[in-house]
Amino acid sequence: MTVPANEAAEAIAHVEAIAHERLAADAPEVVVRIENLSKSFDGRLVLDNVHLEVHKSNIVAIIGQSGSGKTTLMRCVNLLEIPERADMEVAGEKIFSGDQLLCKDLAKLRQTVGMVFQRFNLFPHLTAVENIMLAQLRAGVPEEEAMERAVGLLRRVRLAHRGMAYPDNMSGGEQQRVAIARALALQPSVLLFDEPTSALDPESTGEVLRVMRELARDGMTMVLVTHEVPFARDVADWVVFVDGGHIVEEGEPAEVLRRPSHKRTQAFLANFQASH
Amino acid sequence: MFDVPWSDYAPALWKGLQLTVLYTVLGFAGAAVFGLLLALLRLSKSRILRVPAALYTEIFKNIPLLAIIFIIYFGLASVGIKLGAIAAGSLSLILFYAAYLSETFRAAIAGVHAGQQEAAEALGLGRISTFQLVIFPQALRLALPGTNTFLVDLLKSTSLLVTISAAELMSVGRLITSATFRALEVYLVIAAIYFCLCYPLSQGLLWLERKVRAGIPLTPRRRRRFKRAAVLLEQEGVLV
Numbered sequence: 001m002t003v004p005a006n007e008a009a010e011a012i013a014h015v016e017a018i019a020h021e022r023l024a025a026d027a028p029e030v031v032v033r034i035e036n037l038s039k040s041f042d043g044r045l046v047l048d049n050v051h052l053e054v055h056k057s058n059i060v061a062i063i064g065q066s067g068s069g070k071t072t073l074m075r076c077v078n079l080l081e082i083p084e085r086a087d088m089e090v091a092g093e094k095i096f097s098g099d100q101l102l103c104k105d106l107a108k109l110r111q112t113v114g115m116v117f118q119r120f121n122l123f124p125h126l127t128a129v130e131n132i133m134l135a136q137l138r139a140g141v142p143e144e145e146a147m148e149r150a151v152g153l154l155r156r157v158r159l160a161h162r163g164m165a166y167p168d169n170m171s172g173g174e175q176q177r178v179a180i181a182r183a184l185a186l187q188p189s190v191l192l193f194d195e196p197t198s199a200l201d202p203e204s205t206g207e208v209l210r211v212m213r214e215l216a217r218d219g220m221t222m223v224l225v226t227h228e229v230p231f232a233r234d235v236a237d238w239v240v241f242v243d244g245g246h247i248v249e250e251g252e253p254a255e256v257l258r259r260p261s262h263k264r265t266q267a268f269l270a271n272f273q274a275s276h
Numbered sequence: 277m278f279d280v281p282w283s284d285y286a287p288a289l290w291k292g293l294q295l296t297v298l299y300t301v302l303g304f305a306g307a308a309v310f311g312l313l314l315a316l317l318r319l320s321k322s323r324i325l326r327v328p329a330a331l332y333t334e335i336f337k338n339i340p341l342l343a344i345i346f347i348i349y350f351g352l353a354s355v356g357i358k359l360g361a362i363a364a365g366s367l368s369l370i371l372f373y374a375a376y377l378s379e380t381f382r383a384a385i386a387g388v389h390a391g392q393q394e395a396a397e398a399l400g401l402g403r404i405s406t407f408q409l410v411i412f413p414q415a416l417r418l419a420l421p422g423t424n425t426f427l428v429d430l431l432k433s434t435s436l437l438v439t440i441s442a443a444e445l446m447s448v449g450r451l452i453t454s455a456t457f458r459a460l461e462v463y464l465v466i467a468a469i470y471f472c473l474c475y476p477l478s479q480g481l482l483w484l485e486r487k488v489r490a491g492i493p494l495t496p497r498r499r500r501r502f503k504r505a506a507v508l509l510e511q512e513g514v515l516v
Contacts (some may be wrong), residue, residue, distance in 0.1 A: 044503050071341045078398060080394065080397065080398060096380055106400070106402075107296075107400035107401070107402060108400070109400075110398055110399060110400035111399075111400045115395075115398040116397075117391060117394070117395060117398075119391055121389070121391040121392060121394065121395035122395075123392065123395070123396075124414065125413045125414050125417060125491075127491070127502075127505070128507045129509070130501070130505075133403065134399070134401075134409060134410075135399035135400060138399075138400070138401055138409070139400065142427075143501070144504075147501075147504060147505060148508065149507060150505075151505070151509060151512055154512075155512055160509055160512035161509075161512075162505060163505060163509040164505060165500070176296075182399070183398075183399075186399070186400070206388055229418065237488065
């Protein structure tokens with residue numbers, strides 16, 4: 001039996017197309033891709049040719065000493081810090097290439113990337129609900145919808161009863177949970193956390209970590225700079241240890257945190273265990 | 277005791293009071309706008325903008341208001357720039373008080389925590405929205421006490437405009453005195469009128485400060501928003 005050549009070619013193309021689709025579906029979707037990232041402050045190199053990938057629904061924990069460059073690394077993702085050199089892609093959009101800023105619309109990038117700060121940085125002149133509504137209204141979400149979403153998010157962080165409170169009248173843990181709700185309001189593809197619990201007492205820390213665990217369970221993609229080594233061990237899918245502007249070690253938490261291979265990581269974790 | 281026929285002078289006093297209010301409103305509105313501009317210039321990264329604004333502030337803070345009034349009204353007239361009393365008076369008040377208000381505004385804007393700017397940027401707010409929705413409302417709260425003091429001070433300073441016969445309260449007082457020769461009685465009454473303007477004003481402003489500090493919504497729009505949010509949150513409360 002002979003098959004016309006053109007039909008055979010079509011069939012092969014079809015099979016290939018299916019296989020390709022499969023492959024694309026199996027390959028993890030990369031939400032943040034950072035390559036060759038370098039950054040210096042006043043001539044001091046704080047990030048030296050760093051590479052990092054964050055896959056969808058993964059939680060990447062960045063650990064390291066103060067001044068290691070870990071916070072700067074994270075702040076480059078939403079361009080709060082502008083890199084000197086980098087090839088970066090966020091949610092499928094190229095935002096930086098070489099020494100060129102490609103991102104035309106910073107506002108749109110920052111709606112895609114939510115951020116939670118160490119010191120909460122809620123707007124003190126606005127109530128919890130208004131804090132969560134502000135960016136939505138700015139982005140053109142109608143008032144009614146923005147408010148419903150804000151109330152829904154408050155329920156998600158278990159603070160619906162505090163909706164009309166001002167930040168100054170809330171505990172640190174409550175403020176940080178409102179800050180998480182605020183960062184979620186524009187339905188970002190990835191959330192950045194900059195040491196979200198280091199300004200909190202143990203009880204508040206517990207409340208905030210609980211909310212973060214739930215987000216992780218719901219499949220939120222997260223990058224977090226943290227001192228909470230036990231939390232990183234429990235929740236993170238990938239741990240990155242930064243030292244002197246380099247990623248000196250990265251891998252699954254079980255590997256990096258239990259059997260660190262690099263001397264600097266061993267020293268950092270030994271110090272951490274000694275002090276906790 | 278009362279020898280001045282006050283009922284005859286009531287219309288003149290009423291006119292004078294209106295002019296005092298007019299000078300206060302024009303002077304304060306102008307000084308607030310110009311003062312904010314100066315404050316923003318002084319907070320700018322560019323030296324070319326910062327230095328002239330700082331120079332202006334230092335010069336006008338260190339010259340008496342009366343000297344400014346004379347320069348604007350008599351001085352400029354002598355070189356051919358003739359301004360009426362209302363224009364010259366308002367302009368003098370604006371130039372003088374803008375320097376002081378700019379100091380208050382600058383401190384207030386600088387007093388807003390740096391993290392606020394960053395949080396607004398991280399939410400995708402542009403420069404203008406960040407200033408308008410995040411920095412300015414907080415700075416306004418910080419600036420309110422100082423600004424209120426200057427407003428009352430400005431109202432009292434309008435009396436200096438008597439020197440250019442600006443037809444405000446003090447000028448009316450001087451006219452009545454020259455007609456009746458009852459200086460003590462006239463100026464006591466004028467002083468009482470100033471008190472009746474300034475005291476409720478400063479009390480009202482204190483009340484406003486307290487409301488703002490307590491976070492009570494002042495605009496109808498925000499009040500409606502509060503009501504709707506309260507209703508929605510209450511429904512939540514039932515479900516929880």
